[in-house]
Amino acid sequence: MATTDSAADAVLPEDGAAGTDGIRFDGVVKRFGDNVVLRELDFSVAAGERVTLIGPSGSGKTTILRLLMTLEKVDDGVIWVDGRSLSHMRRGDRLVPADEKYLRRVRSDIGMVFQQFNLFPNMSVLRNVTEAPVHVLGLSKDEAVERARELLELVGLSDKADAHPGALSGGQQQRVAIARALAMRPKILLQDEVTSALDPELVAGVLDVLRDIANETDITMLCVTHEMGFARDVSNRVLMFDQGQIVEEGTPEKIFSEPENQRTQDFLHAVLDQH
Amino acid sequence: MIWDWHFAGSILPDLLRGLVVTVEATLLGYAVALGLGLVWAILRRSPSRIVGQVVRWVVEFIRSTPLLVQLFFLFFALPATGLTLSALVTGVLGLGLHYSAYTSEVYRAGIADVPVGQWEAATALNLPRRRVWAGVVLPQAVRKVIPTLANYLIAMFKDSPLLLAITVPEMLHSAYAVGAKSLRFLEPMTIVGVLFVIVSVLSSFLLRRLEFRYGNN
Numbered sequence: 001m002a003t004t005d006s007a008a009d010a011v012l013p014e015d016g017a018a019g020t021d022g023i024r025f026d027g028v029v030k031r032f033g034d035n036v037v038l039r040e041l042d043f044s045v046a047a048g049e050r051v052t053l054i055g056p057s058g059s060g061k062t063t064i065l066r067l068l069m070t071l072e073k074v075d076d077g078v079i080w081v082d083g084r085s086l087s088h089m090r091r092g093d094r095l096v097p098a099d100e101k102y103l104r105r106v107r108s109d110i111g112m113v114f115q116q117f118n119l120f121p122n123m124s125v126l127r128n129v130t131e132a133p134v135h136v137l138g139l140s141k142d143e144a145v146e147r148a149r150e151l152l153e154l155v156g157l158s159d160k161a162d163a164h165p166g167a168l169s170g171g172q173q174q175r176v177a178i179a180r181a182l183a184m185r186p187k188i189l190l191q192d193e194v195t196s197a198l199d200p201e202l203v204a205g206v207l208d209v210l211r212d213i214a215n216e217t218d219i220t221m222l223c224v225t226h227e228m229g230f231a232r233d234v235s236n237r238v239l240m241f242d243q244g245q246i247v248e249e250g251t252p253e254k255i256f257s258e259p260e261n262q263r264t265q266d267f268l269h270a271v272l273d274q275h
Numbered sequence: 276m277i278w279d280w281h282f283a284g285s286i287l288p289d290l291l292r293g294l295v296v297t298v299e300a301t302l303l304g305y306a307v308a309l310g311l312g313l314v315w316a317i318l319r320r321s322p323s324r325i326v327g328q329v330v331r332w333v334v335e336f337i338r339s340t341p342l343l344v345q346l347f348f349l350f351f352a353l354p355a356t357g358l359t360l361s362a363l364v365t366g367v368l369g370l371g372l373h374y375s376a377y378t379s380e381v382y383r384a385g386i387a388d389v390p391v392g393q394w395e396a397a398t399a400l401n402l403p404r405r406r407v408w409a410g411v412v413l414p415q416a417v418r419k420v421i422p423t424l425a426n427y428l429i430a431m432f433k434d435s436p437l438l439l440a441i442t443v444p445e446m447l448h449s450a451y452a453v454g455a456k457s458l459r460f461l462e463p464m465t466i467v468g469v470l471f472v473i474v475s476v477l478s479s480f481l482l483r484r485l486e487f488r489y490g491n492n
Contacts, residue, residue, distance in 0.1 A: 069398070069399050070398070071395050071398060071399070100322075104401055107399075107401045110399075111399065114392060114395065114396065114399075116392050118392040118393060118396035119396070120396070120415075121415065122411070122418070131402070131410060132402055135402060135403065135406045135410070136401045136402060177396075180400070181399070181400075184400060
């Protein structure tokens with residue numbers, strides 16, 4: 001476990017105190033070997049906000065989502081989610097490294113959709129969506145099935161409930177994965193390049209589903225995407241990353257129409273040329 | 276020595292009774308090997324590094340000592356600690372323990388083959404660890420290694436005559452007893468060989484069907 005001096009020094013917000021809702025990165029450092037992926041990163045996302053992370057590959061965007069999902073651990077600094085640290089828990093008046101029980105509690109508000117869908121191939125579509133509600137939230141099977149059927153309808157796959165993931169197209173699998181994440185009623189939904197693995201003709205269907213969710217819920221969204229049209233439509237704010245730091249941020253109008261930073265301009269040119 | 280059909284026919288029932296014991300011991304031992312091997316494989320993935328390492332060395336130790344030595348140990352040394360088991364139970368445990376070292380490696384390969392994305396999706400859904408194993412990882416891991424696991428059933432069957440050494444009345448034991456009494460070994464040993472071939476060939480045939488069903492998915 002990495003020592004986190006800044007965690008020990010950090011002022012602990014009271015649990016659930018006003019002004020601590022949402023996500024806050026406090027001097028977060030993440031390294032893989034000698035490679036520093038995030039260097040002293042500070043930023044926050046308010047509850048209900050939709051934020052898109054853009055930037056060249058290797059700039060640390062995906063790592064941010066993986067840290068929030070507790071799939072990776074910070075090397076230094078603290079990530080706060082609704083006033084609770086993702087890496088440390090309070091024991092008495094000291095901060096100690098989080099244990100699994102604590103992590104399970106903080107994770108329960110966060111859902112994630114992956115680039116490679118990661119559906120469970122040994123389960124039907126319906127069971128993919130009911131598995132966690134039954135075994136984590138303790139819903140009865142009937143309640144979970146009802147919730148799952150509503151969500152499958154939302155993503156337009158009511159008729160695929162009994163199919164296995166292997167029988168679905170990539171776009172359909174990704175829509176099931178979205179339903180699966182939403183079945184846990186997360187406050188925060190992380191989207192990690194959710195359309196990057198899809199054939200071009202399947203991208204729109206997935207993005208439409210996410211647009212609907214953005215319009216109809218107040219769920220906090222963090223999206224890593226190269227779909228700039230989608231980013232413009234749904235986000236309140238765009239963060240441009242390069243080499244583990246935010247080089248520019250602003251409304252989608254500002255970032256996409258009149259970016260100030262040279263690296264943002266270069267990146268947007270490169271991405272838009274591809275399309 | 277000339278082959279005596281009449282004698283062969285007269286000893287066949289004895290040998291078949293032995294075969295039943297052989298098959299029993301193999302199947303029961305196999306059940307132990309499948310269960311225990313799975314326990315080893317899961318413990319090796321324990322979040323505790325100490326548990327993982329200890330299990331690793333236990334499995335390595337079991338694999339590096341001969342089955343016959345293990346059988347003798349269980350049969351002669353265990354009673355000294357106050358635990359006396361029948362020859363058959365000792366044989367079943369010995370076979371099962373020995374082969375659990377091999378099946379655990381097979382499971383381990385199957386588990387390692389499950390994409391890391393499956394673990395991550397399970398974490399993102401906050402599934403409890405037991406559920407991740409039982410619902411997500413093992414169903415995928417085991418399915419892939421069923422043909423390899425089945426191979427060890429045949430290997431075990433062919434190792435079962437070693438149980439003779441600890442007086443389990445299996446087939447070779449019966450054949451030896453018959454031979455010792457009549458001083459004719461040609462017929463009993465030939466029949467034992469033929470029965471082994473028949474069972475092995477039948478099992479291989481079933482195994483190929485298993486491979487066909489689970490192998491290329």
